Amino acid sequence: MSNMHLLKIFQSQSRFFYTALLGLGIINSFTFSVLLLFINLTIAGKPFPIWPQYGWLIFFGLLAVSVVTTKVFQTYLVKLTQQILYGFELNIVDQLRSASLSDFQKLGSERVYTAINDVRVLGLVPEVMIVIVNSSIIVVCALAYLCYTSVAGGLCMLGLMLGMLIFYSTRNKAIRKNLGKVRDLQDKYHKYLLDLLNGFKEVKMSSVRNRNLFTLFIKANRDNAKALGQQTAVRYLDNELIGRYSWYFALGMVIFVLPALFNMRVQDYIPFIIVVLYLMGPLSSLVGIMTHLNNINIAVERIQSVEKEISTVSVSDSKPAVLPCKCPRFESLRFKNICFEYTDHLKQKSFTVGPISLNINKGEIIFVTGGNGSGKSTFMNLLTGLYQASAGSISYNGHPVPLAEYNAYSDCFSAIFTNSYLFSENYDGFDLRTENTELMHYINMMQLKHVLIIDNDTKKIDIGLSKGQTKRLALIYALMENRELLVLDEWAAEQDPVFRTYFYEFVLADLKSMGKTIIAVTHDDHYFHHADRIIKFDYGTIVNDQTISKVSKVAELDQLFV
Numbered sequence: 329m330s331n332m333h334l335l336k337i338f339q340s341q342s343r344f345f346y347t348a349l350l351g352l353g354i355i356n357s358f359t360f361s362v363l364l365l366f367i368n369l370t371i372a373g374k375p376f377p378i379w380p381q382y383g384w385l386i387f388f389g390l391l392a393v394s395v396v397t398t399k400v401f402q403t404y405l406v407k408l409t410q411q412i413l414y415g416f417e418l419n420i421v422d423q424l425r426s427a428s429l430s431d432f433q434k435l436g437s438e439r440v441y442t443a444i445n446d447v448r449v450l451g452l453v454p455e456v457m458i459v460i461v462n463s464s465i466i467v468v469c470a471l472a473y474l475c476y477t478s479v480a481g482g483l484c485m486l487g488l489m490l491g492m493l494i495f496y497s498t499r500n501k502a503i504r505k506n507l508g509k510v511r512d513l514q515d516k517y518h519k520y521l522l523d524l525l526n527g528f529k530e531v532k533m534s535s536v537r538n539r540n541l542f543t544l545f546i547k548a549n550r551d552n553a554k555a556l557g558q559q560t561a562v563r564y565l566d567n568e569l570i571g572r573y574s575w576y577f578a579l580g581m582v583i584f585v586l587p588a589l590f591n592m593r594v595q596d597y598i599p600f601i602i603v604v605l606y607l608m609g610p611l612s613s614l615v616g617i618m619t620h621l622n623n624i625n626i627a628v629e630r631i632q633s634v635e636k637e638i639s640t641v642s643v644s645d646s647k648p649a650v651l652p653c654k655c656p657r658f659e660s661l662r663f664k665n666i667c668f669e670y671t672d673h674l675k676q677k678s679f680t681v682g683p684i685s686l687n688i689n690k691g692e693i694i695f696v697t698g699g700n701g702s703g704k705s706t707f708m709n710l711l712t713g714l715y716q717a718s719a720g721s722i723s724y725n726g727h728p729v730p731l732a733e734y735n736a737y738s739d740c741f742s743a744i745f746t747n748s749y750l751f752s753e754n755y756d757g758f759d760l761r762t763e764n765t766e767l768m769h770y771i772n773m774m775q776l777k778h779v780l781i782i783d784n785d786t787k788k789i790d791i792g793l794s795k796g797q798t799k800r801l802a803l804i805y806a807l808m809e810n811r812e813l814l815v816l817d818e819w820a821a822e823q824d825p826v827f828r829t830y831f832y833e834f835v836l837a838d839l840k841s842m843g844k845t846i847i848a849v850t851h852d853d854h855y856f857h858h859a860d861r862i863i864k865f866d867y868g869t870i871v872n873d874q875t876i877s878k879v880s881k882v883a884e885l886d887q888l889f890v
C-alpha cells in the first residue's frame with residue numbers, strides 16, 4: 329500500500345483534509361523560506377529587502393503564524409486519526425458480527441486479534457504526518473533557495489538527495505518485507521496463545537505437550553520475531569547513520585570541494601553551508617520517522633486485508649422483506665436440494681454435504697442421527713442459516729429465503745450447539761429476576777431451583793456450574809427467547825442418566841405441547857421412540873428419513889437406525 333492510500337483514507341474521513349494539508353504547506357513553506365533568507369542576509373550583512381526596519385516583526389510574526397497553523401493542523405489531525413482509529417476498530421468488530429460462520433472459521437480468531445492490535449499503530453499518524461509535511465517543505469524550500477543562489481550547487485545537492493532517496497527506498501523494501509514476516513509470526517503467536525488459554529487443562533495434563541507448546545512453538549516463534557526485529561532495527565539505525573553522515577559528507581564537499589571546483593569566494597559558499605546545516609534536522613527527522621511510517625502502512629494493509637476477507641460474503645443487516653423483524657408463526661420448512669462444501673486451504677473440496685431435501689412441519693420432534701463425521705452438525709448449521717448453501721433453496725412457510733435474509737431467518741431458531749457458550753453479560757435483555765414466573769418455571773423444569781443464584785440487583789444469574797448444569801441453563805435461556813423452532817446438538821450428552829430419561833420422557837413432550845418444533849442431534853438410541861421422526865445421516869446425505877408411529881417397537885427402531 330502506498331502512502332497515497334493513507335492520504336486517501338484521511339480525505340475520505342474529512343473532505344477538508346487535502347485543503348488543510350495544502351494550507352499548512354503554503355504557510356510553512358513561505359515561513360521557512362523567509363526564515364532562511366533572513367539568516368543568510370544577516371550573515372551576509374545585508375538588510376531584509378522589504379521594510380528593513382520591521383525585519384524583526386516579520387521574523388517573529390511569521391514564526392507565530394507557522395506555530396499557530398501547525399498547532400491547528402496538528403489538533404485537526406489528532407482528532408481525525410482518533411476518528412479513523414476507532415472507526416477501524418469498530419468496523420472490524422461490526423463486519424465480524426455480520427460475517428458468515430464459514431468465513432469466520434476460515435479467518436481464525438488470531439487474525440482478528442492481530443488486526444485489532446494493528447489499529448493501535450495508527451495513533452502514530454499525526455506525529456508522522458507533521459514531521460513529513462514540515463520536513464519536506466523545508467527540504468524543498470532550501471533546495472529552491474540554493475538553486476536560486478547557484479544553479480550548479482543546487483543541482484549537486486538535489487543529486488545527492490535523489491541518491492539518498494534511491495538508497496533508502498531500496499533498503500526500505502527489505503525492511504517492509506521483514507515487517508510483514510513479523511506480523512505473520514504475530515498471527516501464529518496469537519494462535520498458540522489461544523491454544524494455551526483455551527486448552528489450559530490439557531496443557532497442564534501433559535508435561536511433554538506443555539514443554540513442546542512453549543519451546544517448539546511459542547518460544548521458537550518469539551525467537552524468530554526477535555531476530556527479525558533486531559535485524560530491522562539495525563537496518564533502520566544504519567539508515568539513520570548513513571543519512572546523517574552522508575550529510576556531513578555533503579558539508580565537507582561544500583567547504584572543501586565547491587570553492588576549489590568553481591573558484592568561489594567565502595561569501596559565495598556560505599549560503600551553501602547554512603542550507604546544509606539548516607537541512608540536517610529535517611532530513612534526520614525524515615529518516616527517523618520511516619520506522620513509524622512503515623509500521624503504519626503495514627498495519628493499514630493488514631487491517632484492510634482482514635476487513636476484505638470478512639466482508640466477502642457478509643450477510644447484510646438490512647430489514648428483511650419475507651421475514652419481518654418478528655418471525656412469522658412457524659408452519660413448515662422446506663429444504664430443496666441443499667448442498668454445502670467444505671474447502672481446504674487450497675480451495676479443494678474436502679467434504680460435501682447434500683443434496684438434502686426434506687420438509688419439517690410444525691410440532692414435529694425430529695431426531696437427527698448418524699456416525700461421527702456424517703454431517704449432522706453441518707446440517708444443523710445449514711438448517712439454522714449459519715452456513716449458506718452452495719446450491720438449493722430453503723423455504724419458510726412456503727416463502728423462499730434469500731441470502732440477504734439469513735440473519736432474520738436465523739432469528740426464528742433457538743439453538744444450543746455442542747460447544748455452546750454462555751455470555752458474560754445478558755445481551756438478550758432477559759428479565760432475570762425471581763419475580764419472573766416464566767424464568768422460575770423453566771428453572772424448575774431444568775431442576776436447577778436449588779443450584780442457580782439469581783441476583784435481583786444485577787439481574788444476572790451467577791454462573792459457576794457443572795457442564796451438564798451449564799447446558800440446562802443454556803436451555804433455559806433458549807426457551808426464554810420464545811422461538812418456535814428449537815435446535816439441539818447432542819444436548820443431553822452431558823446429562824446424568826436420571827435427568828436424561830426425564831428430559832426425553834417429559835421435557836420434550838412439554839416443549840411440544842408449548843408448540844415447539846424440535847430438531848435434535850442425538851446418539852441416545854434408547855430414547856428414539858420419543859421422536860416423531862428420525863433422520864439418519866451418512867457421508868453428508870440423508871440415508872433414512874422415518875416417521876415413527878406411536879406403536880413402533882424399540883426393537884424395530886434399533887433395526888432401522890443403529
Ligand SMILES: Nc1ncnc2c1ncn2[C@@H]1O[C@H](COP(=O)(O)OP(=O)(O)OP(=O)(O)O)[C@@H](O)[C@H]1O
Binds near residue numbers: 703
Ligand atoms: N470447519 C470445518 N472445516 C472443514 N471441514 C469440516 C469442518 N467442520 C466439519 N468438517 C468436516 O465435515 C464432516 C462432517 O462434520 P460434522 O461436524 O457435520 O459431523 P457430525 O456428523 O456432526 O459428527 P460428530 O457426530 O462427530 O459431531 C467431517 O468429515 C469434517 O471433517
